[in-house]
Amino acid sequence: MSNKSATATAEKAEPDQQPVVSRPSDLLTKEERFEMWMQLYLARYFDVRLIKEKKRGRLRGTLYSSHNQEAIIVGSLFGLKPTDWISPIHRDMPAFFMKDIRSGWENNDRIGMSVEEVCAQVWGKVDSPGRARDNWSHIGSRSKRIIHSTSMLAGTIPVAAGVAYADRLNGGDSVVITYNGEGSTAQGIFHEAINYAAVHKLPVVTIVENNQWAYGTPVELECPTPDVADRAKGFGIPGLVADGQDVFDVYDKVMQAVNHARSGSGPSIVECKTFRAYGHGDHDDDRAARYRPEDEVVQGRGRDPIAVCRQRLLELGDIGSDFAEKWVAEGKSASEATNEDFPEKVVEYLNKGIDFAVASALPPAEEGGMWVFYEGGSK
């Protein structure tokens, strides 16, 4: 399997890994599988709506679409404990409100952000968790166990390692998941942080969303090995490869890494092979059409994660043929897709978030000068 392939599912564990007898996804109930499918729709709908809103000029900032990469977000979050930590970055916006969403979409006590908060952030409003001081994916929350990123790629991995170290010292059993693009793995801090985590066997799982492109640079110019997961070999840790289009395969590989981490065996890298559906950001859509070979784009978009999941549910008999033509968002671009292509629950859920964001106020100007220093003193 090469860097360029987003289709295969072979496992690339180190020899010292246990062979997996039954896959974690085999233990999911029918209801859980259905829930994952719904979550894929939710992530997709969020992206579709944002693209539409941006096109209408209602949003500022650059939009990094997660279209076609939703299985990575849903599959990696689904098996986490509420108390686990995550650090999503620019292409993972839905992750912010999908952390611990299994505790109830409308449950305000769950350890994750509400969709209202996340929309307030996207709209740049005062009800954002960071009061709109920094943009888009740079939100986070200590209490909700979401690490705040800067723009500097791979920069949250050492922070994740520190969170994990502190948790372990406290006797906790949390796992910390960091998300990164394949291009970001070239950063020096990626090496320093994973090396440190490996030396101390810290419970950090580094997910690499290999969508084949880092902005305008193909993966071959970022990474010299056949798989980006091969970077794990340099640290003697498991490097797993998942089919990023298949939410259940992502779930399986991430759970394997999470269990490894939780049991004290240390960090892993999980590469999820996928393909970037659009340009790097919405400002890049036209140019991407020029620098990316058309056939690659067609092939890359071929396996929509919602369709892959639907097919699986049909095969398993979880859903009947009446679902075959229901909610046909898959394969449709943001401009093609309509509300009818999504489950009503999804549309309603997000609309509430957007309404909240629109109604929220801008932060007062003077807040620009506030919170440079903490005034409270420490222990």
Added chain:
Amino acid sequence: MSNKSATATAEKAEPDQQPVVSRPSDLLTKEERFEMWMQLYLARYFDVRLIKEKKRGRLRGTLYSSHNQEAIIVGSLFGLKPTDWISPIHRDMPAFFMKDIRSGWENNDRIGMSVEEVCAQVWGKVDSPGRARDNWSHIGSRSKRIIHSTSMLAGTIPVAAGVAYADRLNGGDSVVITYNGEGSTAQGIFHEAINYAAVHKLPVVTIVENNQWAYGTPVELECPTPDVADRAKGFGIPGLVADGQDVFDVYDKVMQAVNHARSGSGPSIVECKTFRAYGHGDHDDDRAARYRPEDEVVQGRGRDPIAVCRQRLLELGDIGSDFAEKWVAEGKSASEATNEDFPEKVVEYLNKGIDFAVASALPPAEEGGMWVFYEGGSK
């Protein structure tokens, strides 16, 4: 073979490496082998003299002894072309005047520094190649193809890669060798630079002198893999392990990597297993005796590279039994060793260098304010 072992010689090449039919060292002549033995004495004597001079208060700055690691310097330099580049660091002082020493110890036209220049640097005098503006191992020379390091560990690897890139662009066939301690491989820049070199298949050979300790920190706390050379796996490049006590094994592994690089196949890492004879620097000798287990020290110092080489020469019949008791510097500490323990040629050679350095002047104070900016304009 573990990080802690400095004895084995097994090769850890990647599967795509060619099996080595005959070892490069098999092609060395009797005279060349003898020359390598002499060079081991030269490197050792340089270190012994520096330690003595420092103890007598004649030198300033910290002295990072290369005692017990000479086979790495000699073995790695011996097979290079004069036009190849090197970047030695703190524990490689002899490398500065031993680059291209095969073109003649007294040959002023060789592409390497004279021992006079290097001694002038150690003594902090104006005839140093850098006019004593920066200390110790931070010298270098563009024309002599020695890259100048800063103190920041692993910081010369990207520079080496850039030198290699430019050379390749010019149609050259030079190879660039960088030296690093095993602890330094934890730096982010190590990863960035080797990743870049691997993507572009640049002729860079990174030698890791694994002397088991990074100052007061054992290798297990710096590197999570059994061998430091395993880091190569993360880049899909050869990671060779050499017995750092055996000058011929170092020569073999480095030549393998150099040939790989010169032929356009890209970078390699060559780990040379050795053991740090003294403290980290001369200021650390007493403390090292406390933080390093005594039995480890005894074992680590067990195989003196000069003795290992002598034994080989005896076995090959290069030298007769009359040499068995000649020049018995091996195993002796700097305070025990005397001039009689070294070949006369070695003693004389270095003495000339030291005399020159002692006679050289301090640079005039005003030079402190000079050469901040280049005034010449560029192309």
Added chain:
Amino acid sequence: MSATVDAPAILKKNYLTALKEAIDEEMLRNPDMICQGEDIGLLGGAFGVTDGLQAKYGNKRVVDMPISEAAIIGSAVGMALNGKTVMAEMQFIDFISCGFDQIVNMMATYHYRTAGEVNMPVVVRGPAGAYGGGALYHSQMNEAWFCNSPGLKVVCPSTPYDAKGLLKASLRDGNPVIFFEIKELYRRRELEEELPSEDYIVPLGKAAIRREGTDVTFVSYGQNVYHCLAAADELAKQGVHAEVIDIRTLVPLDEETIYNSIAKTNRVIVVNEAPMTCGFAGEIVARITTNAFDLLDAPPVRITRLDTPVPWVKPLELYVLPSVEKLVNAALQTVRY
């Protein structure tokens, strides 16, 4: 700045095009020049400054680098050591912090450490500056870090003419240059101007007087120059005549032009959009007060960003940055001192 009204529109070029031409012409002139950075080849750069260069000069001389700022700088140093001239792009100047050690310790000092044996023709350039809603990591003006790191020249053009001339001068200077491009000016229409068809440079270390005046001197660079000019317009209506100096190069600094102006106005306001503490505005104030104390009839004033990061949403962003209004108020206070 001085676009003639009747020149045919087609010949006018914006700031970004000026930069592109500078790089293109230098690549053509100097076969030993290399460009490297993230996404500069196939894509042509995040903003398009290197658009078309890879097609023209090949992917060996216009290199799409991994996302490795430290290796981008470090390898540029190695290339310079081996005879090349390098343009290294930071996708945003903010990311230069990821290659910081290689800049301040390896590159900046190379000439000094080698007592002049080695020079470093490397220009590290990238889009900089706030006022565009880029938030904390796409808005920085971190020039002071480099001004405090001996061995680096620091340049910041405000017009297309200067952008081209200063970039060419930087690429020929032989010293490492940190080149701050103001991304908010890249495509600003009002700045478009005709550029000389022949080769030219704008020498490093020479300031430009953008507007003459007698009552107060504004000293600035980058996009704040336009805030100063707008403030000067405003002040003129109130009978206060402000002179506006665009220093263009921070290191080396053209102090003479500044002092000559103050000799006339006896009042000075220094403006930049970096955090105040240890910023370059403070450096200018310090030099003025130590070297031209007797020329001052009023305390010199600094108008800078507050000592905060650049926040995201507009009201917050504008709150922390210099504005025309702040400049006008400061000038009125100063002349009344």
Added chain:
Amino acid sequence: MSATVDAPAILKKNYLTALKEAIDEEMLRNPDMICQGEDIGLLGGAFGVTDGLQAKYGNKRVVDMPISEAAIIGSAVGMALNGKTVMAEMQFIDFISCGFDQIVNMMATYHYRTAGEVNMPVVVRGPAGAYGGGALYHSQMNEAWFCNSPGLKVVCPSTPYDAKGLLKASLRDGNPVIFFEIKELYRRRELEEELPSEDYIVPLGKAAIRREGTDVTFVSYGQNVYHCLAAADELAKQGVHAEVIDIRTLVPLDEETIYNSIAKTNRVIVVNEAPMTCGFAGEIVARITTNAFDLLDAPPVRITRLDTPVPWVKPLELYVLPSVEKLVNAALQTVRY
């Protein structure tokens, strides 16, 4: 500074011991505190500041880190995010450039970005300063980079009493602090002094007047305080009475103490050993001239390192650094202005 002559010698402690005690006492007091850095455990630190701590608190709380400055800072941020207080040692403050991005972009801004949700009790400390023949990479005073990066406090003690009290205050402050220790003072005998047996802190943002005087004010910090004191001795012989202020904390700066002194002396010389351009001496000069202009009878003077790296051998090193002689000359010129 004010060691009593008849105190039993055995109770006097040097600067290094003071630091060690501060860390030890805080580790004891605060079970959520962690120390990390290169060689700080088994070895006890390159200079011994953490000597004995690992034996006392275990290798989970006193951690020997890989040679990874960026990961040392970044993981400290993560620990702080998860409720810990962290002391992160840079083996020499010079190496902080290798972790620069994590400091200025991740750590410094965390509180700001989160609108106050998260605070960052992390102290990054390390040996700093020249005059010891450490050359370019073991002599730096790079405090200005951090002063220009909002969100960081910056501290630099010059006495054992302050070293302990300021380090404790820093570890309790809740903000990220860059703590510059002057390695040339670590074991300086003349500075040894009795330290209070009870817990104490020296608050951040409070300067100390080290010597009173009426004719000229020296403002400094770190080891240059001693050059100022020696210059003041020398000047006293010539009838010039210099006041010496040790600012101790750069961010936040105690401006009041400085202006009060200048109100008396009307002349000021600011001294530090960092490169002049955009250094903190310039910042102090800028603040004085903008805020206390009318108090000045002469232009404020800066005596700093030249804008060069710190060269190795003694004559060169001393040439570029402030010296007592340079201070005396500057003071005499200033008072004659």
